Amino acid sequence: xSSSPTPDPTLGAAVKAADRAHVFHSWSAQALIDxxxxxxxxxxxFWDFDGNRxxxxxxxxxxxxxxxxxxxxVAAIQEQAGKLxxxxxxxxxxxxSEAARLIAERTPGDLNKIFFTNxxxxxxxxxxxxxxxxxxxxxxxxxxxxxxxxTANAIMLTGDPRRWQNEIGVGxxxxxxxxxxxxxxxxxxxxxxxxxxxxxxxxxxxxxxGPGTVAAVILETIVGTAGVLVPPPGYLAGxxxxxxRYGIVFILDEVMAxxxxxxxxxxxxxxxVTPDLLTFAKGVNSGYVPLGGVAISExxxxxxxxxxxxxxxxxxxxxxxxxxxxxxxxxxxEEGIVEHARxxxxxxxxxxLRELAERHPSVGEVRGLGVFWALDLVKSKETREALVxxxxxxxxxxxxxxxxxxxxxxxxxxxxxxNRLHVVPPCTTSEAExxxxxxxxxxxxxxxxxxxx
Numbered sequence: 001x002s003s004s005p006t007p008d009p010t011l012g013a014a015v016k017a018a019d020r021a022h023v024f025h026s027w028s029a030q031a032l033i034d035x036x037x038x039x040x041x042x043x044x045x046f047w048d049f050d051g052n053r054x055x056x057x058x059x060x061x062x063x064x065x066x067x068x069x070x071x072x073x074v075a076a077i078q079e080q081a082g083k084l085x086x087x088x089x090x091x092x093x094x095x096x097s098e099a100a101r102l103i104a105e106r107t108p109g110d111l112n113k114i115f116f117t118n119x120x121x122x123x124x125x126x127x128x129x130x131x132x133x134x135x136x137x138x139x140x141x142x143x144x145x146x147x148x149x150x151t152a153n154a155i156m157l158t159g160d161p162r163r164w165q166n167e168i169g170v171g172x173x174x175x176x177x178x179x180x181x182x183x184x185x186x187x188x189x190x191x192x193x194x195x196x197x198x199x200x201x202x203x204x205x206x207x208x209x210g211p212g213t214v215a216a217v218i219l220e221t222i223v224g225t226a227g228v229l230v231p232p233p234g235y236l237a238g239x240x241x242x243x244x245r246y247g248i249v250f251i252l253d254e255v256m257a258x259x260x261x262x263x264x265x266x267x268x269x270x271x272x273v274t275p276d277l278l279t280f281a282k283g284v285n286s287g288y289v290p291l292g293g294v295a296i297s298e299x300x301x302x303x304x305x306x307x308x309x310x311x312x313x314x315x316x317x318x319x320x321x322x323x324x325x326x327x328x329x330x331x332x333x334e335e336g337i338v339e340h341a342r343x344x345x346x347x348x349x350x351x352x353l354r355e356l357a358e359r360h361p362s363v364g365e366v367r368g369l370g371v372f373w374a375l376d377l378v379k380s381k382e383t384r385e386a387l388v389x390x391x392x393x394x395x396x397x398x399x400x401x402x403x404x405x406x407x408x409x410x411x412x413x414x415x416x417x418x419n420r421l422h423v424v425p426p427c428t429t430s431e432a433e434x435x436x437x438x439x440x441x442x443x444x445x446x447x448x449x450x451x452x453x
Contacts, residue, residue: 067428080324108266116291125152131277143223147220172215195231225256263339278295344371403447
């Protein structure tokens with residue numbers, strides 16, 4: 001790890017001034033945000049122009065799976081730029097073909113055809129298009145606790161509050177409750193009961209929507225932004241069986257959970273379940289160049305052998321993006337990064353976070369796998385009342401805002417969402433770095449503890 005460069009507050013001020021004057025930020029009230037000017041990043045750390053260095057427990061947006069500035073990926077991008085920086089998607093290119101081959105080798109089952117997109121939202125858009133074309137049906141079911149992207153259909157599939165102001169009449173999407181044992185919508189008292197009742201609820205939803213109208217069920221294999229909700233044993237297999245019974249396409253959204261994040265190449269590998277379509281982005285190339293895609297089963301791909309697929313993107317399989325994916329996947333394989341993520345979760349993060357839960361009254365539950373964790377923060381462990389209400393605003397969010405500030409003051413950049421603290425560092429984070437982060441969380445959680453009682 002190289003040291004951060006010499007501080008340059010003057011340049012930092014200029015960067016921030018230009019940002020405030022001209023950059024329109026996503027998901028934000030523009031006058032109420034205060035973006036940190038970033039000077040550089042390497043590995044699991046980034047730093048600002050004042051010389052402050054932060055351990056990144058967010059992986060950017062849970063996408064920098066191999067950390068920042070991995071030399072093999074940077075070199076691959078530079079080499080590809082010198083060779084062929086861009087080309088149209090209708091041609092066969094070395095980097096595109098090799099990226100598709102490497103991805104197909106790692107996806108479960110017969111998901112052997114790869115349609116490339118620019119990111120996860122477009123991947124989910126095209127997965128829905130494939131499902132509707134394949135089935136001749138129009139409805140898609142997704143869970144309330146979910147995030148699938150911000151484009152037209154993807155935001156309608158999304159269950160969290162970001163959907164509310166974006167509902168513009170895109171039809172054919174219905175929501176249902178997925179399993180969440182800690183806050184069970186089914187009043188379950190065990191994981192097994194939660195699984196059984198969640199599957200019954202899904203089947204009843206399909207019955208009331210009309211099985212012959214439902215094209216697809218889409219799930220995040222492990223729910224990400226909405227809480228790192230690990231499905232109970234048997235749930236995904238049960239959804240697979242229900243979809244098969246009604247001729248419904250089963251889509252797994254692995255945009256956040258894929259490519260090592262959970263300690264497997266894909267989260268579906270934990271349960272041995274193969275979907276009909278699998279969407280990916282983020283970790284496929286650690287976010288170095290925008291890239292996403294859909295891995296397609298042989299039987300769905302086959303219907304387009306003699307008829308055109310009605311979709312496409314100018315930058316589908318962009319050479320720079322695909323070259324970075326090839327380098328990322330090869331580096332992950334050569335350096336044992338997936339195995340490292342699994343071990344880090346089993347031996348350091350999981351045990352360490354559970355120890356924090358024992359010490360801090362504000363931590364109600366710890367959930368996760370690999371380097372994909374969340375702390376469910378509460379006012380009371382007995383009642384499980386959330387530390388802040390659902391979709392908090394203003395003063396309601398004060399406990400979480402103060403917790404985040406306490407982390408940053410100590411050199412840790414946290415990821416918070418509603419009443420949760422997510423722990424999602426790069427898959428390459430060392431044991432020492434993970435323990436450094438846990439120690440900071442231990443101190444910072446004292447802020448949240450003040451709101452319990």
